[in-house]
Amino acid sequence: MPKEHNTHPAPAPGRVHLVGAGPGDPELITLRGMRVLSAADAVVHDFMVHPDLLAQARKDAQIFCVGKHAGRHTIEQDSINVFGRGGEEALALAAAGIPFDVVPGVTSAVAVPANAGIPVTHRGMARAFHVITGHNPPEGQAAPPLPGPDEGTLVFLMGLRRLEAITAQLLNRGWPANTPAAVVSQGTLPEQQTVVGIVSDIAAKAVAQNLPSPAILLVGEVVSLRAQLARHDGSSPFFTSSPEKREGT
Amino acid sequence: MPKEHNTHPAPAPGRVHLVGAGPGDPELITLRGMRVLSAADAVVHDFMVHPDLLAQARKDAQIFCVGKHAGRHTIEQDSINVFGRGGEEALALAAAGIPFDVVPGVTSAVAVPANAGIPVTHRGMARAFHVITGHNPPEGQAAPPLPGPDEGTLVFLMGLRRLEAITAQLLNRGWPANTPAAVVSQGTLPEQQTVVGIVSDIAAKAVAQNLPSPAILLVGEVVSLRAQLARHDGSSPFFTSSPEKREGT
Numbered sequence: 001m002p003k004e005h006n007t008h009p010a011p012a013p014g015r016v017h018l019v020g021a022g023p024g025d026p027e028l029i030t031l032r033g034m035r036v037l038s039a040a041d042a043v044v045h046d047f048m049v050h051p052d053l054l055a056q057a058r059k060d061a062q063i064f065c066v067g068k069h070a071g072r073h074t075i076e077q078d079s080i081n082v083f084g085r086g087g088e089e090a091l092a093l094a095a096a097g098i099p100f101d102v103v104p105g106v107t108s109a110v111a112v113p114a115n116a117g118i119p120v121t122h123r124g125m126a127r128a129f130h131v132i133t134g135h136n137p138p139e140g141q142a143a144p145p146l147p148g149p150d151e152g153t154l155v156f157l158m159g160l161r162r163l164e165a166i167t168a169q170l171l172n173r174g175w176p177a178n179t180p181a182a183v184v185s186q187g188t189l190p191e192q193q194t195v196v197g198i199v200s201d202i203a204a205k206a207v208a209q210n211l212p213s214p215a216i217l218l219v220g221e222v223v224s225l226r227a228q229l230a231r232h233d234g235s236s237p238f239f240t241s242s243p244e245k246r247e248g249t
Numbered sequence: 250m251p252k253e254h255n256t257h258p259a260p261a262p263g264r265v266h267l268v269g270a271g272p273g274d275p276e277l278i279t280l281r282g283m284r285v286l287s288a289a290d291a292v293v294h295d296f297m298v299h300p301d302l303l304a305q306a307r308k309d310a311q312i313f314c315v316g317k318h319a320g321r322h323t324i325e326q327d328s329i330n331v332f333g334r335g336g337e338e339a340l341a342l343a344a345a346g347i348p349f350d351v352v353p354g355v356t357s358a359v360a361v362p363a364n365a366g367i368p369v370t371h372r373g374m375a376r377a378f379h380v381i382t383g384h385n386p387p388e389g390q391a392a393p394p395l396p397g398p399d400e401g402t403l404v405f406l407m408g409l410r411r412l413e414a415i416t417a418q419l420l421n422r423g424w425p426a427n428t429p430a431a432v433v434s435q436g437t438l439p440e441q442q443t444v445v446g447i448v449s450d451i452a453a454k455a456v457a458q459n460l461p462s463p464a465i466l467l468v469g470e471v472v473s474l475r476a477q478l479a480r481h482d483g484s485s486p487f488f489t490s491s492p493e494k495r496e497g498t
Contacts, residue, residue, distance in 0.1 A: 020363075023353070027281040030271070030355060034280060087368030087474060094478050104272070104360030104437070106279060111353030119336030121382075128393050132377040132401070133370075144377050144400045151393045152381070188353070225336060229343050 016093055018086050020105020021045075023115075025188040026052040028106045036103060048214075109155045112187030112216050116194045117229040125221045126153045134158025134166050134217065149175045153220035160185075160215050163203040170199050170219060180223035185211035196226060265342055267335050269354020270294075272364075274437040275301040277355045285352060297463075358404045361436030361465050365443045366478040374470045375402045383407025383415050383466065398424045402469035409434075409464050412452040419448050419468060429472035434460035445475060 017036040022028035029037070034056060037043065042062040045054065057063060086102065093100040109131040113120050120129040130147045134156035146169055147154060156166055163183070171177060177200035185193045191212075197205045199219060206215070266285040271277035278286070283305065286292065291311040294303065306312060335351065342349040358380040362369050369378040379396045383405035395418055396403060405415055412432070420426060426449035434442045440461075446454045448468060455464070 020355075022279070025281070027284075028279045028353060030277045030279055031283060032274075032276040035276075086363065087371040087471070090366075090368070090478050091474065102363050104277060104355050104363045106269075106353050107356050107359045109359075110356045114335065114351050114353045117339075119339070122336040128379060128381040130377060130379045130396070130401075145397065147379070147396055147400065148394065151396070152379075222336070225340065229339050 014099065016098055016100040017103055018089055018093075018100060019103040020086070020107075021049050021053055022106040023108035023111045023188045024050065024186065026050040028111065028188060029053060030103060030105060033103045033105060108187060108214075108216065109157060112184050113155065113182075113218055113222075115188045115192065116182065116184045117226040118182060118184075118218055118223055119225060120153045120155060120218075120222060122222050122225060125225075128152030129155055129220075131155045131157070134162045146170065146173045148173060149179065153218065153222050156217040156219075158215065158217060160206060160211055160213055163206055163217060166217060167199050167203045175199050175219065179219060180221060182218045182223045182226065183211060183215050184218070185213070185215045187214075187216060194226075196223065263348065265347055265349040266352055267338055267342075267349060268352040269335070269356075270298050270302055271355040272357035272360045272437045273299065273435065275299040277360065277437060278302060279352060279354060282352045282354060357436060357463075357465065358406060361433050362404065362431075362467055362471075364437045364441065365431065365433045366475040367431060367433075367467055367472055368474060369402045369404060369467075369471060371471050371474060374474075377401030378404055378469075380404045380406070383411045395419065395422045397422060398428065402467065402471050405466040405468075407464065407466060409455060409460055409462055412455055412466060415466060416448050416452050424448055424468065428468060429470060431467045431472045431475065432460060432464050433467070434462070434464045436463075436465060443475075445472065 017040070019029075019033045019036060021033060022030075037053065038056045038058065040057060040061055042064065043054065043057045044064045044066055046066060054063060090100065090102065110120055110129075121127065129152050132144070132146070132154065135158055154170075158166065160183070167181070170179075177198060179199045180196070181199050181202040182194055182196045183202060183206040185191075185195075185206075193209065193211055195202070195205050195209050195211065202217070266289070268278075268282045268285060270282060271279075286302065287305045287307065289306060289310055291313065292303065292306045293313045293315055295315060303312060339349060339351065359369055359378075370376065378401050381393070381395070381403065384407055403419075407415065409432070416430070419428075426447060428448045429445070430448050430451040431443055431445045432451060432455040434440075434444075434455075442458065442460055444451070444454050444458050444460065451466070
């Protein structure tokens, strides 16, 4: 990542950039995201942001961590980076008359599966994918109904302790017990782990591995592609953990 | 974008990087995507890639456009960058024993709505989003059933001439005629245009505007947030078309 912060002109005064910082790997921020981050007078971040990214802020920039700010602590950490608060923050800024823009980032819901050797769509296999928060809905709200087994790939962003409940719901919804399923923990980070199974056993397998959060549950035929895309040693060729990863950054 | 190509070490010989180049705006490629692009001996691209990105390839790199390659010409151009062929290319590389990795990119399905002032999820409004190819399915394949009106936000990636058929299907599926809907054409590019309406009139409105492809259809309550997020002149504050856009690149 660029070290020469001074080559980046400062943005216009008083503008807020809402930046999607990516799914975990700090090199998956966008060029524009890095540009505004490294030029900012102040950086407000949650606790999902990689420290290597914060290190790119100007040395004199004010850094605020709002990860446990009031109103946020009821949201599980592993959902924040995808089902984030971008919309709410944008509404607050608009209401306050503060100029802002959004710098879209790489979405965990698609990038984490790809990095684990699982494309969420595939010709002849899935023409749609569905991204669902697997957390319990806030009090008084119903969880949305789940798509059925002929509707495409499911991507759940969730805490691992919800796995058992979600897979039970899928079986109730008519998903065959032997539908391929995978859990990807800490996707795109060096610590990434993937557990593959079927709807009826993936929860037990993930628990047995004691996977850490954040995690993504994938359900659908596309999960079966991973077997063909995995290296002979069982690791995925998608996951670049070689030293090349940090070169040139 | 970096001009100093020689500071990027070349990757290991004979490795293929499958790079998601982003939704349109060339500054929305990731740092890693730019690194491997600017170091590559050869660049194979489709016709959705922005010329400013190709200009970052090494001057001695071989450039191949495969946008109209056999087998691809039946796919409508505007679906390739999202419902891309990443999975198929990965399978072909694995079968041929060629080392490869995937560099995930910014997904149009989420970034284009955000850039038009429409978050695909929003607390209390949508806990899920569904990304669906709006193209006619290949011969012999049925299109997947559509999610219902209580399931979250719908994102269709499609040719504009399919709008009428898709909205008719939504009404059949039980979506209320007055559900907010929007079409975003050429999202994240300077030419981005957004037309807002409801399920029953969005097709006619988009046709009246004669919007060019590629386009995304959004359906759901979250579309209503755009009104609060739009500037007084009607443009979205999300869309950074100011001169700052290219500064420092």
